Amino acid sequence: MALLVEAREASRHGLEQPLLSPSRPPISMVQLIAEGRIARSLAKCILRLRFPTAVYQALNIDTVTLDFAWPITFLVGLTTAMILSIACGIICLDSVQRNVAPSCVAFEFQSFPSQVVETIATWNNQTITNYANRYPDDSDVLYKYVLVSVADALGKTLAVVLVSVVDADTHHSKMFPYHVDVSHAKFPLTLKLFQENEVEIASMIHYNYFVQWSCLAWLALSLLCLWGYFGLSVIAPGFHALQQGCALMVVYSAVAALQNPPSVVPPLGEQDQDGYHGCKSISQGLRGYCWVLTFQSTITFCLPLAAELVRRPILPLIEFSKAFQGIKVGSKSNNNGDIVCSICLDSLSDDPMNVKDLDVLWTLPCSHTYHKDCILPWLAKPGESLGTCPLCRGDSANVA
Numbered sequence: 001m002a003l004l005v006e007a008r009e010a011s012r013h014g015l016e017q018p019l020l021s022p023s024r025p026p027i028s029m030v031q032l033i034a035e036g037r038i039a040r041s042l043a044k045c046i047l048r049l050r051f052p053t054a055v056y057q058a059l060n061i062d063t064v065t066l067d068f069a070w071p072i073t074f075l076v077g078l079t080t081a082m083i084l085s086i087a088c089g090i091i092c093l094d095s096v097q098r099n100v101a102p103s104c105v106a107f108e109f110q111s112f113p114s115q116v117v118e119t120i121a122t123w124n125n126q127t128i129t130n131y132a133n134r135y136p137d138d139s140d141v142l143y144k145y146v147l148v149s150v151a152d153a154l155g156k157t158l159a160v161v162l163v164s165v166v167d168a169d170t171h172h173s174k175m176f177p178y179h180v181d182v183s184h185a186k187f188p189l190t191l192k193l194f195q196e197n198e199v200e201i202a203s204m205i206h207y208n209y210f211v212q213w214s215c216l217a218w219l220a221l222s223l224l225c226l227w228g229y230f231g232l233s234v235i236a237p238g239f240h241a242l243q244q245g246c247a248l249m250v251v252y253s254a255v256a257a258l259q260n261p262p263s264v265v266p267p268l269g270e271q272d273q274d275g276y277h278g279c280k281s282i283s284q285g286l287r288g289y290c291w292v293l294t295f296q297s298t299i300t301f302c303l304p305l306a307a308e309l310v311r312r313p314i315l316p317l318i319e320f321s322k323a324f325q326g327i328k329v330g331s332k333s334n335n336n337g338d339i340v341c342s343i344c345l346d347s348l349s350d351d352p353m354n355v356k357d358l359d360v361l362w363t364l365p366c367s368h369t370y371h372k373d374c375i376l377p378w379l380a381k382p383g384e385s386l387g388t389c390p391l392c393r394g395d396s397a398n399v400a
């Protein structure tokens with residue numbers, strides 16, 4: 001009948017029916033996605049894995065999966081993207097590490113707001129020392145050099161005044177003498193203060209390996225949360241985002257420093273300079289890694305949202321399923337002999353005379369067996385009977 005209607009429809013639109021018309025028109029990939037069939041199948045698979053068959057049947061999850069389908073698909077998509085990006089990140093780091101020389105450093109530098117010196121009378125050693133001391137280094141990074149660059153009103157850089165070098169081992173700061181002749185300069189002068197630090201690329205890569213592995217651990221722990229272990233949706237998303245943000249800043253500043261060395265470079269020996277140019281070539285690999293980190297940060301922000309969308313409908317199911325733990329699902333067979341279901345008093349064995357459609361048997365942890373349709377209303381009834389056996393009052397959750 002349906003085919004006939006289809007044929008009429010087709011002829012009305014001037015379409016010819018193929019000779020061997022399939023009973024259902026082929027469905028395109030777009031349709032499959034739009035109708036949510038793939039999403040629904042995915043959700044079904046995951047819910048089947050998560051919940052025991054008894055819960056799955058009791059809640060008739062097959063019919064309610066639409067509520068779960070899109071959030072679960074969203075979450076699975078994000079999780080897959082995260083795992084792939086971690087793999088990409090580790091490959092990137094590997095390829096960079098293979099090419100990096102142990103002595104390879106990038107100069108990370110931090111600059112502070114400038115100070116203007118109005119007249120030659122206010123330009124002296126004390127001015128510079130005061131300026132250098134005004135911004136104490138309160139960051140975790142130990143900056144090795146503190147420099148002042150000076151430009152006059154015409155924008156002409158006069159000199160770089162090396163104020164101090166902090167010894168990495170002793171943390172002692174050595175002030176260097178500076179003699180800058182500013183008599184020919186056009187006032188006002190602009191002082192710019194820099195703190196520079198050598199970032200060892202090798203140790204930065206080691207740190208980023210840690211970032212990648214911890215990202216994987218975070219993802220795994222968060223998924224365990226959703227699975228019902230800790231009752232949270234995602235573990236410390238803010239902390240994780242912070243860690244990734246820091247990693248991104250460090251790597252990005254290293255890339256920027258490798259590609260465009262700062263105009264103020266502390267005096268390098270010839271050997272250092274060779275190493276410095278050799279390091280430049282690895283900046284491309286690090287730049288790729290920056291993209292990976294950016295992508296991962298985006299997922300880090302989306303994942304809690306997806307997790308919450310999944311958690312909201314799944315939490316009541318997890319609660320409900322606790323009452324159904326340990327139930328064994330079976331089907332009618334001759335093995336059950338003369339045993340009867342003590343609710344409806346019908347036989348539990350395969351009886352051709354029995355016209356009732358009560359095929360599925362549930363055996364509770366106390367070994368009492370009932371028809372699924374008989375025991376389900378009892379087990380699912382909220383209150384004291386939730387999850388208890390009507391014969392022995394054994395708690396199916398606790399006996400299990």
Ligand SMILES: [Zn+2]
Nearest residue numbers: 341344371374
């Ligand atoms: Zn029964």
Ligand SMILES: [Zn+2]
Nearest residue numbers: 366368389392
């Ligand atoms: Zn019992």
